[in-house]
Amino acid sequence: MPEAVMQPWPWYVAGPLIGLIVPFVYWYGGKKWGVSSTLQHMCAATVPGRIEYFRYDWRKKGAWHLAMASGMVLGGFIGGRILSGPDDVVAISEATRSDLAGLGITDFTGMLPTDVFALDAILTVPGIVIIVLGGFLVGFGARYADGCTSGHAISGLANLQASSLVAVIGFFLGGLISAHVLLPLVLG
């Protein structure tokens, strides 16, 4: 494997490649690229109950999302385990590193800190807030906003949609509150 592939890819390689997904999905399927609809299809396929939001033909509407999400699991393995090592260190800025160290983060290997993201830490306060509540809000908010980073910040902004700009402003508003207020409260 060429050395450049094994190294982390700079933003000017990863970003344009992600941008090309948008025209590809329009061209191949006539569809707007987005990932978070997958969550709706997973609900519709398992426990739709009597909820109107989940009562539709998920096989017809959602098969492509579910296939893509399944592929992403495989791609995570290829990208994370074959094309890089699980203990590679993400080269974040010194300022971020020292801020996070100040919050008690000690493990800077891999994609996320095992201080927080560990199965046996899930039932601690940081585990519940960061992993369970964090995941919950990602799913709830993405469906409420009708899109996540892919559908709004990439596909929607690329189509110059005002609604997506508003959603992205919300993403940053929420993210700033979490990074600067909630995380220090929970980890401090």
Add this chain to the structure above:
Amino acid sequence: MTTTETTPVEPEAGSESLAVYFGLGALIAVIFMKGEVVSWFRIQEMFRFQAIHMYGVIGSAVAVGAVSIALMKRFGVRTIRGEDIEFPARAAARPRPNHILGGTLFGLGWGLVGACPGPLFALIGSGLPVMVVALLGAVGGAWVYGLLRPSLPH
């Protein structure tokens, strides 16, 4: 394109292959992993404005996507099956309360768990079973949204 082909290959409508979407998903996740956009550390760095990385990724992705879409509209590009492409209409894209409210809730989650839906799948595949819990949380969040939807402001 081969020269032996006498008629253009025109698959019938509905012949989209799920294998293509599966392969696309795999490719996307490789880009996500190698571009470190699945990294909790990178997300914290972004919300602290301490590096260009994530802004560069999102900004250049939007730029490439926007130019691509503009070109597709300009030249009336059709789908692989020869169908018209329906880009979201302006009326449907008008900002509504759900965009800012849902967006802010999503951002709160993104800043905590450090991963949006796509990266959750990629991280699970990279060998982090703990992220199955985060994904179940996200599916639960989508379910509760579906339940409360009729009574939420949109």
